[in-house]
Amino acid sequence: MKHGISGRALVALLAVVLVIGCAAGGTVAYLVSKPAAITNTFTVGDINAELTETTTTYHIVPGVDIKKDPVATIKGGSEDCYLFVKVDEANWPAFTEAGTTTRKVNYTVAGGWTPLAGENGVYYREVTRSEANQAFKILDGDKVTVSSSLTKEELNKVTTQPTLTFTVYAVQKAQVADAAAAWGLTKGQN
Secondary structure (H helix, E strand, C coil), X not given: CCCCCCHHHHHHHHHHHHHHHHHHHHXXXXXXXXXXXXXXXXXXXXXXXXXXXXXXCCCCCCCCCEECCCEEEECCCCCCEEEEEEEEEECCCCCECCCCCCECEECCECCCCEECCCCCCEEEEEECXXXXXXXXXXXXXXXXXXXXXXXHHHHHXXXXXXXXXEEEEEEXXXXXXXXXXXXXXXXXXX
């Protein structure tokens, strides 16, 4: 007598294994999850500054204040920034009131501006982001004051026309340590 599985038994066994394999394979499932995608949109930061003035020619007359109204504006939507104004005088009359250092032709920078240490004629202020334009007067009272004690003899000594030049710079505040560092970033722009 032979020991072993008959051909029919082998086929039946293989059929049972195949059925069990199909049943087991059909019941195997994998857990899969797919959350919604997130799209990141990046906008570009910007700073826009403007310098305006209504008049650009002036006459020095003793005792008559000269209307001078420069305005530095940071446009709406600009990032937080340091706003600088640089005031340059050329051939500016140096005549002073008797016994003082007050100049007879003089101006004062408006309130809110801070002189930048170590930089002659440079003033700054910090401006916070706003959707609206932010305008800042540069001269106190929008004027240059001319003393009534200024004489014709002194005026005759002015042989080259005096000029007063304003330049405005705006530098982002983010990632900049302070106003001095921000001013350093304007080098090459002056």
